[in-house]
Amino acid sequence: MEPLKIGVAGLGTVAGGVVALLQRNAETLARKAGRPLALVRVASRSPKRGIDLGGAAFTTDLDALHGPDIDVVVELIGGEQRAAQLVRRALQGGQAVVTANKAILARYGDELLSLARAQGVGLGFEAAVAGGVPIIGALRQGLAANRVLTVAGIVNGTSNYILTAMAEQGAAFAEALAQAQAQGFAEADPAYDVEGIDAAHKLTILAALAFDMSFQFDKVYTEGISRITEEDLDYAKELGYRIKHLAIARRTEQGVEARVHPTLVPQRSLLAGVGGVMNAVWVEGDAVGATLHYGAGAGAMPTASAVVSDLIAIARGGALDYPVGRRPHKVLSIEQATCAYYVRIPSLDAPGVFAEVAATLGRHGISIEGAIQRHRAVRSGAGSGSWVPIVILTASVREQTMTSALAQVQRMPQVVGGIASIRVEHLMG
Amino acid sequence: MEPLKIGVAGLGTVAGGVVALLQRNAETLARKAGRPLALVRVASRSPKRGIDLGGAAFTTDLDALHGPDIDVVVELIGGEQRAAQLVRRALQGGQAVVTANKAILARYGDELLSLARAQGVGLGFEAAVAGGVPIIGALRQGLAANRVLTVAGIVNGTSNYILTAMAEQGAAFAEALAQAQAQGFAEADPAYDVEGIDAAHKLTILAALAFDMSFQFDKVYTEGISRITEEDLDYAKELGYRIKHLAIARRTEQGVEARVHPTLVPQRSLLAGVGGVMNAVWVEGDAVGATLHYGAGAGAMPTASAVVSDLIAIARGGALDYPVGRRPHKVLSIEQATCAYYVRIPSLDAPGVFAEVAATLGRHGISIEGAIQRHRAVRSGAGSGSWVPIVILTASVREQTMTSALAQVQRMPQVVGGIASIRVEHLMG
Secondary structure, three states, rough: OOOOOEEOOOOHHHHHHHHHHHHHHHHHHHHHHHHOOOEEEOOOOOOOOOOOOOOOOOEEOOHHHHHOOOOEEOOOOOHHHHHHHHHHHHHHHHOOOEOOHHHHHHHHHHHHHHHHHHHHHEEEEEHHHHOOOOOHHHHHHHOOOOOOOEEEEEOHHHHHHHHHHHHHHHHHHHHHHHHHHHOOOOOOOOOHHHHHHHHHHHHHHHHHHOOOOOHHHHOEEEOOOOOOOOHHHHHHHHHHEEEEEEEEEEEEEOOEEEEEEEEEEOOOOOOHHHOOOEEEEEEEEEOOOOEEEEEEEOOOHHHHHHHHHHHHHOOOOOOOOOOOEEOOOOEEOOOOEEEEEEEEEEEEEOOOOHHHHHHHHHHHOOEEEEEEEOOOOOOOOOOOOOEEEEEEEEEEEEHHHHHHHHHHHHHHOOOOOOOOOEEEEEOOO | OOOOEEEEEOOOHHHHHHHHHHHHHHHHHHHOOOOOEEEEEEOOOOOOOOOOOOOOEEEOHHHHHHHOOOEEEEOOOOOOOHHHHHHHHHHHHHOOOEEOOOHHHHHHHHHHHHHHHHHHHEEEEEHOOOOOOOHHHHHHHHHOOEEEEEEEEOOOOHHHHHHHHHHHHHHHHHHHHHHHOOOOOOOOOHHHHHHOOHHHHHHHHHHHOOOOOOOOHOEEEEEOOOOOOHHHHHHHOOOOOEEEEEEEEEOOOOOOEEEEEEEEOOOOHHHHHHOOHHHEEEEEEOOOOEEEEEEEOOOOHHHHHHHHHHHHHHOOOOOOOOOOEOOOOOOOHHHHEEEEEEEEEEEEEEOHHHHHHHHHHHHHOOEEEEEEOOOOOOOOOOOOEEEEEEEEEEEEHHHHHHHHHHHHHHHOOOOOOOOOEEEEEOOOO
């Protein structure tokens, strides 16, 4: 059979992994694909470095990938505008595309999928979410019989590494971040990862597939991990929870919740056991119930694993897209979301404070499911007098109700510092 | 577009789930499949019961499913001979097949896949392993770029329920089994589940897909959970492990290991956290590293989720099979397997016994990684004198070396009872 002729755009870490994997497993891949996967050309604006490209040509001209001698363009240059342009041009010219670029999918997913469909060519993006974990395939195919109810993932390895280091070593955020940077798990500018933007890109894609909806990146509520303290990690542990940075999309009667934020999850849940840079995505469907999909979320070879699996699918002529259009589900604002909460209230160590907090929450219809209160010494910067943090776990409540209840508690004269609140999800089963 | 015309054979629990799911999610399914999934006929030798078949016809004649008005036959009658015959006849007549029947795949997988390939029709069996967990799709597609190194699964819910109950409630095997039977998680004759036959069927399928090899059910080493004691669960816990019933296939230089047996896994591993009737499959690939795939392994709706996902793939014209033939990898005998071991040796509470055991193991080149030894009172039935169990964790060793070392230890006069040994796997990452 005719080989599948592949052009790779980019020559960074992942591209290096793809090139290596295509060579290393050539025989296995050809058997599974039904024909050889032939790397014809690699294009990168930066120089070739020392990478062995096998028999493939190298060029610094990205446009050289568009032509009849390339069946499928693998977009691994990253960034947004140039990458999107490359993908568009390939699809318009009838070339299939495989990309690991979550940003362009999150922003232009509707357009790019429509274009691929109109042209009748494959658009693979297994590598765009959770690296080597085959979660895109699971949503597209293995779980396709379900009405998905919830998708919740640890999809940013950097944030998970930092939270794991904080929980296990009692490190502060800045310290754990520095450690992640030293290990090469975090960029010099870590905002993209630790402020949740990367996770929001991935959630946009997960939600689009899970709910067969349009890509609505600008509607995703996004909160990072930089305000998580060792104190909160300790209290969470005492209450039987861990803190993870989750990307959550949930179907409700009113619309779809789509939110990225630090989250308390039960210590006994599988998500709590996902440590270091690993990723995991929890999917609950109406028929299948709860499922979990775990693996390496980044790195040259895990990401290459996903890219090459898409190449195999394209070589076999498999459909890489749903045959029909996406639906414009309404995405709820964060105020409309429903969640349980962990709340830490720095308050004076005086009689009746807890009772007054509880009464305020009660007036808002918020039930208390658990609490920690103990007397302890004055802490630095907390003003005069002895004070204690009141720590409360609530039942599920509408976010805007919680916000107004906490605003009222914050105004209590006995409350001596800013209230910390972290959402809670019980993803068990 | 033309609907996909479906005939279902069988009307048990899973068939009921499939029929219900096709009705409940009809609109979603049609959108994902690109055309309606139309249930045309249900055939079962037992009467119809009260199941709502929608517009589908009912017949007690299984042969009525073979004909031009049925595109795909869903085999859910179970058993072996009649089911295999039904699948063969469907494929021979150019009908696609979806089956949840692990036994016929384990025994006739090579023949049935060849037949499907020769006829150019799909043969879907996502439901045959780990119920709703899309592990077949992951091996076929999402992880296809990898040379798989290890597959290890908790694939029998009954055994996992019993081991979980024993560990959490301190129940004895018989007690936990009775509990599983009372809850409907175990059959009146539980041998198929607790002796590991069901898991061995599933492992045969996993190994065939993971290593692109022939189905070699008769080569799978199979050991059940009935000899696991509360004592072993307790010692395992003390050493930082849980005992799970695993189905393991591993690629080695010498051949493929394929074995089903109780296994100590580290308490911190994700597999240790898989409780109750849930299933999980661990897959390690050369590119992706470690992955885990978790969900409900049985039940009407989870299994129906898998069956219907195969129907969607068939409706979309997706390839459900590798396009090329399988390879006859050599399966190693259990004596040739390599594993770490937990060993419990009932011995007299006398000086020097531990040292002599250690020396015997050492002469066989077996390293000790951990041990528990404490003095305690005589136990009933253990003969005269005071005795203690010596509990040892070893490093990895060839099984036949372990067997001969333990035979020698067993002959020591200070050893007062049968030695228990359980294999250990460190599936972390």
